[in-house]
Every structure is written in structure tokens, then in C-alpha cells.
Amino acid sequence: MNITFLGTSSGVPTLTRNVSSLALKLSQKAEVWLFDCGEGTQHQLIKSTIKSSQIRKIFITHMHGDHIYGLPGLLATLGLSGNSKGIDIYGPSNLKNFISSALKNSYCKISYPLKFFEVENSAQTNTNLFEDELMEVRCASLKHRLPAFGYRVNEKDKPGQFNLEKAKKLNIPEGPIYGRLHSGQRVKLEDGRILNGSDFCGETKKGESFVYCTDTIFSERAVELSKNVDLLVHESTFSEKDEEMAFEKLHSTTTMAAKTALLSNAKKLVLTHISPRYTPKSVVKPIDLLNEAKQIFPNTFLAKDFLTTKIR
Ligand SMILES: [Zn+2]
Numbered sequence: 001m002n003i004t005f006l007g008t009s010s011g012v013p014t015l016t017r018n019v020s021s022l023a024l025k026l027s028q029k030a031e032v033w034l035f036d037c038g039e040g041t042q043h044q045l046i047k048s049t050i051k052s053s054q055i056r057k058i059f060i061t062h063m064h065g066d067h068i069y070g071l072p073g074l075l076a077t078l079g080l081s082g083n084s085k086g087i088d089i090y091g092p093s094n095l096k097n098f099i100s101s102a103l104k105n106s107y108c109k110i111s112y113p114l115k116f117f118e119v120e121n122s123a124q125t126n127t128n129l130f131e132d133e134l135m136e137v138r139c140a141s142l143k144h145r146l147p148a149f150g151y152r153v154n155e156k157d158k159p160g161q162f163n164l165e166k167a168k169k170l171n172i173p174e175g176p177i178y179g180r181l182h183s184g185q186r187v188k189l190e191d192g193r194i195l196n197g198s199d200f201c202g203e204t205k206k207g208e209s210f211v212y213c214t215d216t217i218f219s220e221r222a223v224e225l226s227k228n229v230d231l232l233v234h235e236s237t238f239s240e241k242d243e244e245m246a247f248e249k250l251h252s253t254t255t256m257a258a259k260t261a262l263l264s265n266a267k268k269l270v271l272t273h274i275s276p277r278y279t280p281k282s283v284v285k286p287i288d289l290l291n292e293a294k295q296i297f298p299n300t301f302l303a304k305d306f307l308t309t310k311i312r
Pocket residue numbers: 010011020064066067215273
């Protein structure tokens with residue numbers, strides 16, 4: 001799996017950074033999941049290599065405008081283009097009202113199935129928000145000025161390589177049976193033999209995992225959500241030098257983001273949601289933010305719009 005940053009600025013867009021959005025491209029099916037949808041996200045999608053028609057799920061962290069103002073426009077465009085198979089939206093309980101009202105008052109009828117899923121209960125009970133045969137998604141409450149949620153996507157472990165030679169030696173008829181054995185199923189052949197898929201597969205390949213935490217100040221729940229994750233994308237609105245502002249606005253500093261990665265034993269950290277106050281010409285520069293975090297968690301990277309990076 002890989003992710004592409006579509007917006008990496010906090011609060012307002014700048015010439016080089018749009019407001020929050022990130023696309024996760026699944027590896028096992030032609031599907032894209034979007035995380036947050038700040039204003040202008042559909043323009044960013046056009047400029048990227050992501051196909052909007054592949055978006056099936058949209059996860060919204062919280063109701064601040066820089067994370068949701070692009071959603072009505074994107075949903076309307078997907079309807080006009082006519083090639084959406086349906087979208088499931090996950091977010092705070094008041095999100096449905098916001099979207100329904102925007103669409104209704106602009107006389108926009110969505111032609112594809114649009115479903116809303118409230119995330120509060122899943123965060124409270126620590127249960128899966130979504131699960132199918134390939135993936136599972138969890139969420140957790142973060143610490144921000146209004147209810148905000150972090151998301152974790154776990155790809156399920158994949159069966160190892162299929163032992164074709166062994167299957168042929170045992171005269172197992174070629175075809176769909178091979179696929180069922182490879183996925184670990186128990187199969188009964190026409191001649192009565194019962195086979196276990198696990199006997200035909202190599203070592204299981206550990207699934208990849210991804211966490212998206214924004215907006216939040218340092219939070220134990222974010223640490224818990226990110227335990228042993230392959231890739232943690234964490235907000236880092238402020239430099240360590242502007243810690244006071246982070247406490248005032250309930251955002252993270254570079255140090256808080258790096259501490260979350262370190263305490264959770266994450267493998268890789270990418271900082272996003274960067275305050276527009278930091279530019280290559282300001283006293284504290286974006287590169288300084290990266291270096292601050294690297295002192296605590298060396299495997300840190302700084303997000304920029306259109307950066308694509310593998311989960312593992
Ligand atoms: Zn924000």
C-alpha cells in the first residue's frame with residue numbers, strides 16, 4: 001500500500017501546501033481511501049496520479065473547515081462524472097448533517113450510494129470501525145478543541161507463496177481449488193480427500209499498517225492507536241520553540257509527534273499539518289521542524305503536497 005499527501009498545511013492553504021487530505025491506495029484491490037478532505041482536494045486529486053473514481057471510503061478526523069470544506073464539492077463532482085460505485089463516509093456524528101445540508105441547499109442529488117458511519121461508538125468501545133477479508137480499520141479519540149479522531153488501517157496477514165509443485169505432485173486438479181488453498185481454506189476434493197490450505201503455503205506475510213493522527217496535542221490514545229505501526233502520519237503544526245501555542249490551540253509540536261512515534265514503537269513517522277508560519281524564509285524553517293523531530297525519532301520525514309510514500 002502507499003499514501004499520497006494531497007494537502008499538508010494547517011488551517012489555511014498556501015502556494016505550496018493545500019489544506020488537509022491524504023489518499024491511501026490499497027494494494028490488493030483497485031481502491032483508494034481518502035483521509036480528510038479540505039477545500040480544493042478535488043483540484044489536488046486532478047493534479048495527482050490518484051483516480052477519483054477509485055475512491056470508496058472517506059475518513060474524516062473532525063469538523064474543522066480545513067478538513068471538510070472540500071467534501072461537498074468532491075461528492076458532487078463524483079456524481080456528475082457518473083463513475084462512482086458508491087462512497088462510505090466515516091466521521092463525527094454531525095458530519096452527515098453538514099454534508100446533507102450543503103447538498104440539499106445547493107440542489108445537488110447524488111446518483112450513487114452514499115452512506116454515513118458515525119465513529120464515536122467505535123472509538124469509545126475500541127472495536128473495529130470496518131472489517132472485511134483483507135482489511136480492518138479502528139479509530140481513537142484524540143485531544144483537540146472539538147471531538148477529533150485518529151484512524152488506523154491494518155491490512156490482514158497475507159498467506160505465503162503457494163507451493164505449486166506440491167499441489168501438482170498430489171494430482172490436485174488445477175483451477176479455482178488452487179486459489180482456495182492459497183487463501184488458507186480447507187478444501188474437499190471430488191475423490192474425497194480433504195486438504196488444508198496452510199499445508200500448501202509458505203510463511204505468512206505480515207500485513208501492513210498505517211495510522212493517521214490529526215488534529216491533536218500529544219495524546220496517550222494516539223500512542224495506543226499507533227502501537228508497532230509501520231507508518232505513522234502525525235500532525236506537527238508547531239515547532240518545539242512554539243510549544244506555548246501548541247498547548248493553547250491543542251495542536252502538536254515536532255517533539256510531541258516524535259514522542260508519539262517513539263513510545264508507540266512506530267517504524268516510520270511523517271509530519272504533516274504544518275503551520276503556514278514556517279517557510280524557507282522564516283526564522284524557523286520547515287527543515288528545522290524535521291530536524292527537531294529527528295533528534296527524538298530519527299526515521300522521520302516531512303510531508304509535502306503530492307509526496308507518495310510506501311507504507312513499508
Ligand atoms: Zn486542521
